[in-house]
Amino acid sequence: MATLTTTKVLVTGANGFIGLNTVLRLLQLGYNVRATIRNESHKKNIVETLSKHLDTSRLEFAIVDLIKDDGWQNAVQGCDYVIHTASPYPAEDPKDENELIIPARDGTLRVLKSAQIEGIKRFVMLSTYGAIFDGHEGENRTFDETDWSDLGKPRLIYHKSKTLAEHAAWDYIHSAENKSKMEMVVVNPTNVFGPVLDSHHHTATEWYRTIMHAEVPGVSRTQLDFVDVRDIVDILEKAMTVPEAADKRFLCNGASIPLLEFADILHKNFTNRGYRIINRILPDPIIRFFAIFIPKVRSVAGALGWKYALSTEQVRSVFGWQPRPYKQTILDMAESLIEYGLV
Numbered sequence: 001m002a003t004l005t006t007t008k009v010l011v012t013g014a015n016g017f018i019g020l021n022t023v024l025r026l027l028q029l030g031y032n033v034r035a036t037i038r039n040e041s042h043k044k045n046i047v048e049t050l051s052k053h054l055d056t057s058r059l060e061f062a063i064v065d066l067i068k069d070d071g072w073q074n075a076v077q078g079c080d081y082v083i084h085t086a087s088p089y090p091a092e093d094p095k096d097e098n099e100l101i102i103p104a105r106d107g108t109l110r111v112l113k114s115a116q117i118e119g120i121k122r123f124v125m126l127s128t129y130g131a132i133f134d135g136h137e138g139e140n141r142t143f144d145e146t147d148w149s150d151l152g153k154p155r156l157i158y159h160k161s162k163t164l165a166e167h168a169a170w171d172y173i174h175s176a177e178n179k180s181k182m183e184m185v186v187v188n189p190t191n192v193f194g195p196v197l198d199s200h201h202h203t204a205t206e207w208y209r210t211i212m213h214a215e216v217p218g219v220s221r222t223q224l225d226f227v228d229v230r231d232i233v234d235i236l237e238k239a240m241t242v243p244e245a246a247d248k249r250f251l252c253n254g255a256s257i258p259l260l261e262f263a264d265i266l267h268k269n270f271t272n273r274g275y276r277i278i279n280r281i282l283p284d285p286i287i288r289f290f291a292i293f294i295p296k297v298r299s300v301a302g303a304l305g306w307k308y309a310l311s312t313e314q315v316r317s318v319f320g321w322q323p324r325p326y327k328q329t330i331l332d333m334a335e336s337l338i339e340y341g342l343v
Contacts, residue, residue: 008080009031009079009080009081009083010033010082010083010115011023011033011034011036011083011085012066013084013085013086014036014042014046014061016085017192017203018085019035019085020046020198021233023035023046025230025233025236026083027055027056028054032060033059034060034079035059035062036062036063036064036075037062038063043061045200050197062074062075066108066111067102072114073114076115076117079115079118079120081123081124081240081241082111082115082120082124083239084108084112084126087100087107087108087162088158089158089203090158090203092295093156093295097157100158101157103161104161105164105165105168108125109169111123112169112172112173115182116182120180121183122241122246123169124184124185124187124236124239124240125186125187126236128189129143129251129252129310130158130159130162130163131163132147134150134153134163135149135150136149136308137302137303138306140308141308142308142310143311145188145249149163151164155302166186185239185249185250186248187236189227189253190256190310191204191207191224191226192204192226192228192232193228193330193333194231195229195332196333196336197336204229205343207224208334208337208343211263212270212275212337212343213276216297218280218286219263219278219281220284220287220304221258221259221281222259222300222304223259223306224257224259224261225256225310226253226254227252227323227329228254228324228326230324231321238319242318242319245318245319249314250314251310251314251315252323253310256309256310257326259300260279262330264279265327266279287301
């Protein structure tokens, strides 16, 4: 009978914010982990980073690329589960949307097909809440796992790429090509915050950089949805093994607060440490004006005044999930960003 010490998990995108935290959590729990990276240079940083927390002797690497077939079959060989976190997530939309769509969609299918051939028990895919509610701006209602983004009105190309990738994955899982009847679970987190583990710049840090550096003179009248990375990696691990999770999506949101509250928390705790944090609301017309010139403001402008809710009933009922207090998440991430010189 398999135990944690004999179970091997393939984690794709191990140098990413969520991927690295996932590898750390699995090693802490006693799993053997094979982590995928795009080039050899990432290996040294990952080992050095994780070695600060634990013994990395149960960690190995596979060098593969989402846009290439080479190496994926070898990467999944001997593994019991796959947690697929790899997908490009830039701070700004690229000029060519295929820069995100092709690796997200085609890369997911590459990993899925290799996993199916290997006889992987269950495939866990990291998606995004953007695959659920994006394109529905102005619909003041509660969104849940039965909802899908409107591909005709994407607010972010990243959300479009993840939606297409998730659709393609479900189509494959439910097709005759899935000869081994491999199970799939999809985790759809909101913005993922929480402490970073290294000095690598992640898109997740942009909210902090923008506000803690006063890159804009105020904040928008919008809602900020986020979840702690430590809570998400716990769900990714449970998604591998909890029987009731099979064939389900899980919308994970730790908190939904006004963006002004986020700025207020940072202002209260870090202005006395030299950060010029602006915590005032800017009128909507000014936000729309800034959106013309500042790409990172554009997606915010589309959500001005939008009042919606995100249901976490399913993740709570299946996993007994209780996210940690959101103020702790905000402060822990800020402290880690300061520690690594990222803000």
